[in-house]
Amino acid sequence: MKRKITLKQIANELDVSISTVSKALRNSIEISEDTREKVQAFAKLYNYRPNNIALSLKNRKTKTIGVIIPEIVHHFFAKVIRGIELVANKRGYNVIVGLSNESFDKEVINMQMLANGSIDGFILSISKETLQQQDYHHFNETISQGMPIVMFDRVINEIHCDKVIIDDMKGSKNAVDKLLKNGCKHVAIITTKDYVSVGRLRTQGYLQALEDYKMTPDSNLILKVDDELLSEDHLDSLEKEIEELFKRNKKIDGVFAVNELYAIIAMKVARKMNLNIPDDIQFIGFTDGVLSKHATPSLTTVSQHGQEMGEKAADLLINKLENEDEEEQYETVVIETNLIERESTK
Amino acid sequence: MKRKITLKQIANELDVSISTVSKALRNSIEISEDTREKVQAFAKLYNYRPNNIALSLKNRKTKTIGVIIPEIVHHFFAKVIRGIELVANKRGYNVIVGLSNESFDKEVINMQMLANGSIDGFILSISKETLQQQDYHHFNETISQGMPIVMFDRVINEIHCDKVIIDDMKGSKNAVDKLLKNGCKHVAIITTKDYVSVGRLRTQGYLQALEDYKMTPDSNLILKVDDELLSEDHLDSLEKEIEELFKRNKKIDGVFAVNELYAIIAMKVARKMNLNIPDDIQFIGFTDGVLSKHATPSLTTVSQHGQEMGEKAADLLINKLENEDEEEQYETVVIETNLIERESTK
DNA sequence: TTGTACGCGTTATCAA
DNA sequence: TTGATAACGCGTACAA
Numbered sequence: 001m002k003r004k005i006t007l008k009q010i011a012n013e014l015d016v017s018i019s020t021v022s023k024a025l026r027n028s029i030e031i032s033e034d035t036r037e038k039v040q041a042f043a044k045l046y047n048y049r050p051n052n053i054a055l056s057l058k059n060r061k062t063k064t065i066g067v068i069i070p071e072i073v074h075h076f077f078a079k080v081i082r083g084i085e086l087v088a089n090k091r092g093y094n095v096i097v098g099l100s101n102e103s104f105d106k107e108v109i110n111m112q113m114l115a116n117g118s119i120d121g122f123i124l125s126i127s128k129e130t131l132q133q134q135d136y137h138h139f140n141e142t143i144s145q146g147m148p149i150v151m152f153d154r155v156i157n158e159i160h161c162d163k164v165i166i167d168d169m170k171g172s173k174n175a176v177d178k179l180l181k182n183g184c185k186h187v188a189i190i191t192t193k194d195y196v197s198v199g200r201l202r203t204q205g206y207l208q209a210l211e212d213y214k215m216t217p218d219s220n221l222i223l224k225v226d227d228e229l230l231s232e233d234h235l236d237s238l239e240k241e242i243e244e245l246f247k248r249n250k251k252i253d254g255v256f257a258v259n260e261l262y263a264i265i266a267m268k269v270a271r272k273m274n275l276n277i278p279d280d281i282q283f284i285g286f287t288d289g290v291l292s293k294h295a296t297p298s299l300t301t302v303s304q305h306g307q308e309m310g311e312k313a314a315d316l317l318i319n320k321l322e323n324e325d326e327e328e329q330y331e332t333v334v335i336e337t338n339l340i341e342r343e344s345t346k
Numbered sequence: 347m348k349r350k351i352t353l354k355q356i357a358n359e360l361d362v363s364i365s366t367v368s369k370a371l372r373n374s375i376e377i378s379e380d381t382r383e384k385v386q387a388f389a390k391l392y393n394y395r396p397n398n399i400a401l402s403l404k405n406r407k408t409k410t411i412g413v414i415i416p417e418i419v420h421h422f423f424a425k426v427i428r429g430i431e432l433v434a435n436k437r438g439y440n441v442i443v444g445l446s447n448e449s450f451d452k453e454v455i456n457m458q459m460l461a462n463g464s465i466d467g468f469i470l471s472i473s474k475e476t477l478q479q480q481d482y483h484h485f486n487e488t489i490s491q492g493m494p495i496v497m498f499d500r501v502i503n504e505i506h507c508d509k510v511i512i513d514d515m516k517g518s519k520n521a522v523d524k525l526l527k528n529g530c531k532h533v534a535i536i537t538t539k540d541y542v543s544v545g546r547l548r549t550q551g552y553l554q555a556l557e558d559y560k561m562t563p564d565s566n567l568i569l570k571v572d573d574e575l576l577s578e579d580h581l582d583s584l585e586k587e588i589e590e591l592f593k594r595n596k597k598i599d600g601v602f603a604v605n606e607l608y609a610i611i612a613m614k615v616a617r618k619m620n621l622n623i624p625d626d627i628q629f630i631g632f633t634d635g636v637l638s639k640h641a642t643p644s645l646t647t648v649s650q651h652g653q654e655m656g657e658k659a660a661d662l663l664i665n666k667l668e669n670e671d672e673e674e675q676y677e678t679v680v681i682e683t684n685l686i687e688r689e690s691t692k
Numbered sequence: 693t694t695g696t697a698c699g700c701g702t703t704a705t706c707a708a
Numbered sequence: 709t710t711g712a713t714a715a716c717g718c719g720t721a722c723a724a
Contacts, residue, residue, distance in 0.1 A: 004463070004491055006701060017711045022703060032709055047487070051463040053408065054701035056399045057716045064442070064464075072431075073424045075636075081418050085445050094459060096410070096442040099431050113440060117350070117397040117717090118410075141393070145350055264640050271642065290421075294610050294637055296617065352717060363695045368719060378693060400717035403700045463701085 005046045014042060056117075064094045065317060066119035068110055070102045070127045070154075075289035076306045077125070080152065083310020084123055091318050093120075104129040108138045120321050121148040123313045126156065128227065132195050148320045150313045153304075154197060162316040163332040164309050168198050171302045171337035172205030173212075175284040176256050178300075178339060180213050182282060182346045184254030188221040188245060190262040196227065202258045202286060220249055225262065235265065242269045253281050260285040260292045263299055267344065283344040297343035305335050351392045360388060402463075410440040411663060412465035414456055416448045416473045416500075421635035422652045423471070426498065429656020430469055437664050439466075450475040454484045466667050467494040469659045472502065474573065478541050494666045496659045499650075500543060508662040509678040510655050514544050517648045517683035518551030519558075521630040522602050524646075524685060526559050528628060528692045530600030534567040534591060536608045542573065548604040548632060566595055571608065581611065588615045599627050606631040606638045609645055613690065629690040643689035651681050 007025075011018045016035065024031045024039035025048070031039075056062040065088050069077045085095050096119060098110035107127045114122070122142065130136070131154065139159050143149055152164040179187050189206045192199030203222070210217050223245050225238060242262075246252060246269060255270075257263035263285030267277060275281045277297050285292055288303035312333050353371075357364045362381065370377045370385035371394070377385075402408040411434050415423045431441050442465060444456035453473045460468070468488065476482070477500065485505050489495055498510040525533050535552045538545030549568070556563050569591050571584060588608075592598060592615060601616075603609035609631030613623060621627045623643050631638055634649035658679050 007703095008701075018701090019703080019712075020710055023710090026703090030709065035709085049458070049462040050703095051403075051701050053399060053402045053463040054716090055703085057397075057403050057700090057718095058702050058704095060716070062399065072418075072427050073421065075419065078419045078424050081443070082445065085418075085443065089444075089456070094442055094444070094464065096440055097427070097431065098435075098440070099428065110435070112395070116395040117399040118440065261640070268640075268642060289636075291636055291640055294607070294614075295640070296614060296642055353719095354717075364717090365696080365719075366694055369694090372719085376693065381693085396719095397717050400700090401719085403702095403716090404718055406700070 004051070005043075005048050006051065007048075010039065010042055010046070010048065014039060061321075062118060062120050063092060064096055064119045065314065066096050066098065066111075066114040066122045066124075068098045068100055068107060068114075068122060068124040070100050070125060072097070072099055075291075076153075076287050076304060079306030080125075080310035080313070083307035083312075084314045085310075086307075087311045087314035088318070091314075093314075093318060100127040100130075102128045104133055104135065111138055111142060115142055115145070115147060119147075121150070121317045123150045123152065123310075123317055125152050126154040128196060131156075131197065148317060150317045150320075152309050152313045156197075160330055162313075162320065162330050164313045164316065164335060165332065166304055166309070166335050166337050168201035169205040169208065171304075172202040172256065172258070172286065173209045174205075174337070174339055175286070175300075175302050176206050176209035177212070178341075178345065179254035179256060179282055179284060180209060180215075182254070182278075184282060186218075186221065186249065186251040187254035187256060188223065188249065188252045190223045190225060190242065190245075190255065190257040190266055192227055192258060193224050199224075199258050206256055218249075221245075221252065238262075239265055239269060242266050243273075246270065246273060246275075255281065255283045257283070257285050260287050260289050260299065260301060263301075263344075264291050264295055267295065267297075267299070277344055278346045282346060284339075288340055292340075292342070295344075300342045300345040301340050302337050303340050304337060309335050350397070351389075351394050352397065353394075356385065356388055356392070356394065360385060407667075408464060408466050409438060410442055410465045411660065412442050412444065412457075412460040412468045412470075414444045414446055414453060414460075414468060414470040416446050416471060418443070418445055421637075422499075422633050422650060425652030426471075426656035426659070429653035429658075430660045431656075432653075433657045433660035434664070437660075439660075439664060446473040446476075448473045448475055450479055450481065457484055457488060461488055461491070461493060465493075467496070467663045469496045469498065469656075469663055471498050472500040474542060477502075477543065494663060496663045496666075498655050498659045502543075506676055508659075508666065508676050510659045510662065510681060511678065512650055512655070512681050512683050514547035515551040515554065517650075518548040518602065518604070518632065519555045520551075520683070520685055521632070521646075521648050522552050522555035523558070524687075524691065525600035525602060525628055525630060526555060526561075528600070530628060532564075532567065532595065532597040533600035533602060534569065534595065534598045536569045536571060536588065536591075536601065536603040536612060538573055538604060539570050545570075545604050552602055564595075567591075567598065584608070585611055585615060588612050589619075592616065592619060601627065601629045603629070603631050606633050606635050606645065606647060609647070609690075610637050610641055613641065613643075613645070623690055624692050628692060630685075634686055638686075638688070641690075646688045646691040647686050648683050649686050650683060655681050 007021045011021045024036045100107035149161040155163045191203045194200040285301040288301045292299040292301045357367045370382045446453035495507040501509045537549045540546040631647040634647045638645040638647045
């Protein structure tokens with residue numbers, strides 16, 4: 001087992017100084033052709049590679065991006081990571097991943113672990129618990145220590161940093177527009193409690209679409225699901241809630257759900273009640289994942305373009321990292337959503 | 347914007363030496379109570395944290411695990427990552443992720459990037475291209491440089507390292523057993539070409555189950571899908587292939603698919619042909635993902651326990667890292683699969 | 693009780 | 709053309 005070889009070892013073997021080796025390897029004209037060749041041959045033989053850690057220490061740059069997301073077993077976040085990784089690697093950066101698991105404490109701890117020199121900057125999406133507690137000190141501290149942050153999807157306006165979001169309101173408005181245009185008269189929405197910003201915004205889009213069509217919103221048609229219900233164990237009770245919604249309002253002929261799982265479950269309930277999709281009732285979800293594509297019937301969704309968000313976020317962060325002295329100007333990039341029409345709508 | 351504070355800065359401010367500060371912060375009894383308090387107060391005020399990079403360089407340990415997977419937008423791999431991250435964090439390690447995107451070159455490059463000091467060891471699952479080319483030099487080189495590797499799921503016997511796998515053969519044998527026990531007389535299998543080891547093993551399990559039931563395998567019932575078909579664009583032709591399979595063999599009353607997507611698509615085809623699931627035909631897939639759970643009908647699957655694999659892999663790797671001098675003994679851990687019965691079987 | 697010196701691996705600057 | 713030295717930030721053995 002040969003340990004990784006260092007400049008010093010090469011220098012010893014070849015009876016030259018460390019700096020000579022270093023220069024020779026970088027092909028410096030200071031060094032004679034002879035020694036250069038000798039050193040390079042030797043280095044190649046022993047497969048020399050400069051030690052990243054030493055370089056990081058010296059350059060005060062790690063060429064590594066820290067990513068903190070609430071959850072990775074989630075199609076959207078996985079796609080974002082892929083986008084980040086793609087751009088990061090292309091631009092010579094590594095990606096280190098931390099999962100907050102929707103917990104405030106884990107988010108803070110993870111950020112602290114990484115902020116102590118391991119990375120050059122953060123890309124993150126805020127955990128639900130943090131959003132609920134509205135405690136953002138860890139973001140501000142990180143930023144004030146000179147470490148740039150790019151937030152995506154779940155962001156907060158008060159924090160000054162680059163952001164990549166989609167226009168949740170517009171996206172859901174378009175979706176509901178579609179349902180109304182398709183002739184739906186009683187469109188229900190299945191959404192989250194309001195503290196989840198994207199849930200709130202998507203609800204607003206729903207209301208706006210109704211307004212545009214001069215329809216008065218009916219609170220009976222608005223189901224605000226308690227978030228806990230997303231955890232696997234509570235899916236059954238979610239199903240019951242939706243069933244009650246449908247039974248209370250037999251006229252529902254269109255459903256907009258703020259994520260794909262809600263939509264899929266709602267379709268399941270509808271089918272159980274012998275409703276025909278899309279003839280009796282139409283469905284649109286949000287976030288384009290595997291479920292939407294492969295469900296039967298396949299689900300029309302508002303696509304969030306996770307990978308693109310990741311790519312953009314990585315570009316923003318690396319740009320900031322590589323133009324240190326630029327004026328402090330923060331950008332909020334809005335990624336366009338689009339409606340992917342499938343079988344669940346006419 | 348205050349830069350991160352260092353020992354040296356604290357020492358300067360307080361007019362003591364760097365080592366005094368260092369010792370004071372670690373509460374060394376060498377240092378007087380007085381200075382200790384003074385230093386600690388100051389450090390706390392400025393939120394001092396030791397620089398990880400410097401520690402890594404000094405200790406020759408990064409406390410970071412490198413994970414190379416073929417794809418992250420994939421429920422199974424995402425679950426593995428979550429498992430790895432869980433254990434790693436608990437044991438004080440970070441996780442850095444590289445995606446090979448099923449490409450040999452990217453796998454090699456990614457490993458090289460990380461092997462130069464950025465991490466202490468690898469957890470990885472081999473890309474399809476690498477498996478096809480059977481070029482494993484990068485693994486051997488890494489290992490011979492003293493950097494431990496733990497492979498999971500897609501592994502190769504020739505490489506000496508810890509491994510975490512499932513018993514693919516047994517898992518699929520159990521699945522097919524179930525179909526046969528349920529009365530299926532003509533069980534088809536939808537699998538991959540043989541170079542994908544897990545596909546090959548699962549096919550073997552299928553054959554073995556038949557043998558146990560004294561049934562002779564019918565090559566007409568074995569569909570070996572070209573792997574390219576998994577890429578999103580080719581799903582249509584996969585659908586056609588399956589349709590032809592069903593039309594060629596009208597008697598098929600059971601289908602075992604080596605992954606959940608194949609199974610879901612096969613169910614779709616069956617439904618289109620007006621076959622009733624599970625009365626006319628039963629289905630079992632492999633890998634328990636979201637699709638299986640939320641499909642209609644929900645799909646009976648062999649669960650792979652991705653998270654558990656990740657946890658085990660992380661434990662194996664960290665154990666190896668923290669017991670350097672132990673004898674070189676490699677372990678292959680087999681994670682039990684189990685059949686999750688849902689609506690697609692009787 | 694405190695401080696000096698060294699080493700981790702690298703590069704840049706300056707001296708020989 | 710080559711080599712010595714300092715510096716990145718830290719911890720520790722040893723000297724004062």
